[in-house]
Amino acid sequence: MEENKKTTGIVSGIIANLVIVEISGPVSQNEICYINLRGTRLMAEVIKVLGTKAYVQVFESTRGLRVGESVEFMGHMLEVTLGPGILSRNFDGLQNDLDKMEGTFLRRGEYTAPINTDQAWDFIPLAKPGDIVVAGSWLGEVKENWISHKIMVPFKFEGKYTVKQVQPAGTYKASSPVAVLTGPDERDYEVSMVQKWPVKIPIRAYTDKPRPFRLMETGVRIIDTMNPIVEGGTGFIPGPFGSGKTVLQHALSKQAEADLIIVAACGERANEVVEIFTEFPELDDPRTGRKLMERTTIIANTSNMPVAAREASVYTAMTLGEYYRTMGLKVLLLADSTSRWAQALREMSNRMEELPGPDAFPMDLPAIISSFYARAGYVYLNNGSTGSITFIGTVSPAGGNLKEPVTESTKKAARCFFALSQQRADSKRYPAVDPIDSYSKYLEYPELQEYLSENISEDWLGSVLEAKNILLRGKEAYEQINILGDDGVPIDYHLRYWKSEVIDFVILQQDAFDKTDASTPIKRQKYMLGKVLGVCNTGFSFEGFEEVNPYFKRIINVFKQMNYSLFDSEDFKKYEAELEEIINERKAA
């Protein structure tokens, strides 16, 4: 590291968390600085420079700050610390470890170390002297919870390096050197288990980013069956308040088939984060038998925490995800809610008196959102292994109106659209994902289609599309019935409508609070879709339309009891037999 003399400055103006600093030397855009408030250091980021004035956004409250106070610039952008010991931690948006902070209330200017660099880890070397390595190459590994945490060539290293020496297997402190690399300049560099990286710059330590093709199971039927997300895919969940965004996100974080879950609670309710703190250490991860918290890391910038750090929080979360992806892991990143992040951008743009775009959001909002979503993806690493970040963000559209800038910009960037509908939420049809409006672009990917036919069944895609079609026809029939009246349409319309209701009640609706129904493995989803389509393809005979409704209610009721029973259990089979009887009552000859 070069020993530059640090630039300093003097506070010359304050408007809320925008502070204007008179600078005495060079500063760079997005550089971090500390404002000295009579002994308390407030962290801030440069967001604009005008002559000798640097505009900085302060990550804390500026109450009591005075003109004339001193500012010290740090010479680097906002960075996160990467190394073993990140998992299961609760960080704030700037990667301060919340558990290490003293007292019940957050104190301004208190910054805590994200990881304990004195902690010792059992190191196993993976590289040997003479190996040619690049940024992101694996030098060794340590066990962090149950995952093999790779110790990598720091991402800041450019060009090819030669391994000069690697420590033998043994126990080392995170901060002590585990390898020596010779650089392109013939100089030797020591590498420890810890490195730093600026959050706003993507980590590109991979060789290739192909189109994603592997299904990522979530246990949520309306996603897995109807609108599947893939490993390395992107999706977003827009919905008005009360439509079940948070419940759906929590279900994903509990059930998704990922190695690691990173949750960025971005400007949302503190009690929702507390729910994760409280419940996840108790819940089992069915895949590993360990506690869910062991694979979960939380970046919490709740709505009452400083607004400027809200923007940082999503970048911090993404950077941690990229770090673990480079170890060859499947990472699921959830951000709730990206609208709050956009609002933080708006507040700042407003204070800087920039010309506003639609709804007073900054003009470059679509670009910011799409370059953020682009950081997700499935990658081939330098050594041929693979890793992925699947990113699902929620959007909180103002007034539930999907034609607002954040939703529209996100729609262009994300490939899955899980639209939550107020109407479905009102009639308690949860998860309230609209079956008609929602989509997964991945269903159109030949790569995924091939994967589905190999891993589920050859006719799976056909069945899914058939179910979608029945839903659409059911909706049309329902509209006709509403216009023409129950007796104004042929019985066939009632049948069409009720068949779509069977799919709705049995496949689409799922009780997130029932221990059995909450998560459905893909095998069971396949079985149930087959059963339901069996009913839909059966011809029934009825005398009048009045008979249709009570009959199908019975079918739905038995199906629901099946959903509540363990798969293939006695109860399950009992209800299945009961279902067959009911079907046979009315089966057309």
Place this chain on the structure above:
Amino acid sequence: METKAFQKIYTKITQITKATCSLQATGIGYEEMATVNGRLAQVVKLNGDNVTLQVFSGTEGIPTNAEVVFLGRPPVLKVGDELAGRFFNAYGDPIDGGPAVEGEEREIGGPSVNPVRRKQPSELIATGIAGIDLNNTLVTGQKIPFFADPDQPYNQVMAQVALRAKADKIILGGMGLTNDDYLYYKNVFDNAGALDRIISFVNTTENPPVERLLVPDMALTAAEYFAFDKKETVLVLLTDMTLYADALSIVSNRMDQIPSKDSMPGSLYSDLAKIYEKAVQFPEGGSITIIAVTTLSSGDITHAIPDNTGYITEGQLFLRRDSDIGKVIVDPFRSLSRLKQLVIGKQTRKDHPQVMNAAVRLYADAANAKTKLENGFDLTDYDERTMRFAKEYSNELLAIDVNVDTTFMLDKAWELFGRHFTRAEVSIRQEFVDLYWPK
């Protein structure tokens, strides 16, 4: 406001707008309090030596040579047990004729609770109102508003909820309360013999609107004192948050900020969240629960104020007059308590979640049947049964004048199911049907 010796008095104001005035001064802290000819003001902008002050009561009659004194501190409230039973204005000065409260000075609008130092809310708050206890159960540490049109009896319902909930302290933050409503609260609390548990910070319609901005922070600073220092259960009532948001927009407008949706400041979400997120359950026992009122303009919840509120609070309660029974009910469709999952079926009977959902679903079927009837279609037998069910459900459970306990509500719901429906139509987990279906 007392002036201390050695305090510098500035007498040269350079700029006056409706709500702000500016002057040259040095060594001033951001958000510091000041007086301008005795009126309270706060620093909202510093640019070199140029200081902009927001004058809470407005700048009418302020001369360019007004005396400006900086107080060297942000807004504070003196906290202590003596607050109990007292009425204050937005500045925390008594308005009940009693003496000033002595106690420790606390900054209002202070720092937030570290999320890892919170406890998950887990204590049910019983109100006896089925629309709340059965369908939208409240929990300590929750924040929830009533979304109501101005003509609905929200203040009455809120007072009723406050008195039935077993809170150690009830703190009323009144913003733009009419004098009549202020006196109503005072009377109700007095008649219930609860005055010693009540603390009120009131800005009535007779006071300048911008003063309101201090009310929630005052109320919540007092609440934190009792909940954190004294480990008490505190219930905070904030009425009406729409008028608070209106005051925010007045200020931002006068500061030349670019308005976002519905002329509200772009920071509305953060401003409201800072208030509502003070609701907390402390691990050591104390808690702050916030029940607020957000008045709507003819039921429009897409307006920026209710919309942002909905994203912050843990649910919302709607009041509606049910014309079939002629009574006010808590609307089961649009109301929601997000935290109910933490207590229902756990602190209440196990069948609670399923009974609640089934009843609301059948009530929704009744609403569809009603639409059908209005459109001139024939009703099926099922339609007619749902409508009969809905009327009884509304009258015997949802009406806000019903005051019963949760077990009674559940039994009543099963009774209504048995009276009007078959087991398949109700579609509840078999084990509960076996236990509770009326014989």
